Amino acid sequence: MSDLGARLRAQGKRLTTQRERVLAAVGRLAHATPDEIAEEVAADGGSPLPVSTVYRSLDALQELGLIGHTHVDHRAPSYHLAEHATHVHVVCRGCGYVGEVPLEAADELVARIEHRLGFAADVSHAAVHGLCATCREAP
Missing domain, CATH: 1.10.10.10 (Winged helix-like DNA-binding domain superfamily/Winged helix DNA-binding domain)
Incomplete structure (x- = not known):
């Protein structure tokens, strides 16, 4: 330090x-x-x-x-x-699971945003919400 x-x-x-x-x-x-x-x-x-x-x-x-x-x-x-800001968080809205995917997984999204809007997106603060595999399979 x-x-x-x-x-x-x-x-x-x-x-x-x-x-x-x-x-x-x-x-x-x-x-x-x-x-x-x-x-x-x-x-x-x-x-x-x-x-x-x-x-x-x-x-x-x-x-x-x-x-x-x-x-x-x-x-x-x-x-x-x-x-350590090298990932995007994924959050299951069913069970609350929080996982990580590499920032590179969002490269295409970032490129499209920049191409369409001229906006340089910083997804290192992002959390993508959805359903994990277990919750998707639940009845």
């Missing part, structure tokens, strides 16, 4: 101790809501952080380009390290 801190300072930005703890928790959990991240931070041996501080830290870390988020359902967003 010290190399990261030096790079951020060179850009006039800071990685505070609180942000560093939140970033570490996001890395350990891979995909987690702010409440889950707050619980993980509380379990890391340091002082617990209020959820409001976790939310502010998540906003700052996202602004710094270190994390991203996805809305897989109507609840709180799921946060992940920016370097």
Whole structure:
């Protein structure tokens, strides 16, 4: 993290101790809501952080380009390290299953959107909702 801190300072930005703890928790959990991240931070041996501080830290870390988020359902967003934004989420509206497919699976869709609208789509935040194979076969 010290190399990261030096790079951020060179850009006039800071990685505070609180942000560093939140970033570490996001890395350990891979995909987690702010409440889950707050619980993980509380379990890391340091002082617990209020959820409001976790939310502010998540906003700052996202602004710094270190994390991203996805809305897989109507609840709180799921946060992940920016370097792990290599997939699109698939969410079963029948059973709640959440899976991942590589970003490349959406290449044709992204290309069509750009061709038709001139719009450069970022699907790394996307969640595709549908039915998993098990739910599709259910009566």
